[in-house]
Amino acid sequence: NAGVTQTPxxxxxxxxxxxxxxxxxxxxxxxxxxxxQDPGMGLRLIxxxxxxxxxxxxxxxxxxxxxRLNKREFSLRLESAAPSQTSVxxxxxxxxxxxxxxxxxxxxxxxx
Amino acid sequence: KNEVEQSPQNxxxxxxxxxxxxxxxxxxxxxxxxxxxHPGGGIVSLFMLSSGKKKHGRLIATINIQEKHSSLHITxxxxxDSAVYICAVSPNGATNKLIFGTGTLLAVQP
Numbered sequence: 001n002a003g004v005t006q007t008p009x010x011x012x013x014x015x016x017x018x019x020x021x022x023x024x025x026x027x028x029x030x031x032x033x034x035x036x037q038d039p040g041m042g043l044r045l046i047x048x049x050x051x052x053x054x055x056x057x058x059x060x061x062x063x064x065x066x067x068r069l070n071k072r073e074f075s076l077r078l079e080s081a082a083p084s085q086t087s088v089x090x091x092x093x094x095x096x097x098x099x100x101x102x103x104x105x106x107x108x109x110x111x112x
Numbered sequence: 113k114n115e116v117e118q119s120p121q122n123x124x125x126x127x128x129x130x131x132x133x134x135x136x137x138x139x140x141x142x143x144x145x146x147x148x149x150h151p152g153g154g155i156v157s158l159f160m161l162s163s164g165k166k167k168h169g170r171l172i173a174t175i176n177i178q179e180k181h182s183s184l185h186i187t188x189x190x191x192x193d194s195a196v197y198i199c200a201v202s203p204n205g206a207t208n209k210l211i212f213g214t215g216t217l218l219a220v221q222p
Contacts, residue, residue: 042211097202
């Protein structure tokens with residue numbers, strides 16, 4: 001099992017460009033999450049999907065959109081990237097509330 | 113003030129020492145998580161607990177719900193334990209929406 005996979009691992013964008021971060025899990029988990037990690041701050045929830053077909057905003061959703069494509073895949077889209085979105089992005093999944101979360105390896109995004 | 117506070121922020125220990133990392137939180141919770149993040153970024157869940165104590169190998173996690181406090185202990189520390197240790201809570205009524213501390217950077221020297 002690959003667990004949680006993310007692509008790409010690294011990305012550099014110019015302000016205003018768009019991109020989609022891809023995440024997939026092969027553990028048949030119901031819930032999936034997107035977080036961002038910034039220096040000196042804890043991980044912050046951007047969006048989550050409690051189950052296939054549903055998505056909800058987290059703490060910092062502005063500037064992002066998500067799609068739960070199917071049970072395995074949950075993508076994060078930046079429509080018009082800004083320097084403030086420079087961060088490391090982690091995808092995670094779990095079986096549902098109050099279960100252990102499994103994290104992907106992260107995507108390091110720089111917006112110039 | 114952050115809802116989840118960890119102390120210390122940085123910790124240097126000698127191999128073999130007993131290590132304690134603390135986590136305090138200010139919200140009602142359904143569970144508390146301890147995670148480990150190694151240099152290079154990968155994050156791994158170590159424990160999830162809602163009461164009492166859990167042990168896995170040389171790692172022990174305890175929680176006191178009344179005092180809103182948890183500790184992570186590492187016995188017989190080893191350089192491979194060097195990592196960032198992160199505390200996170202599942203708040204009551206929003207158990208999907210974890211709130212994370214900023215982490216404790218541990219360096220264990222040989």
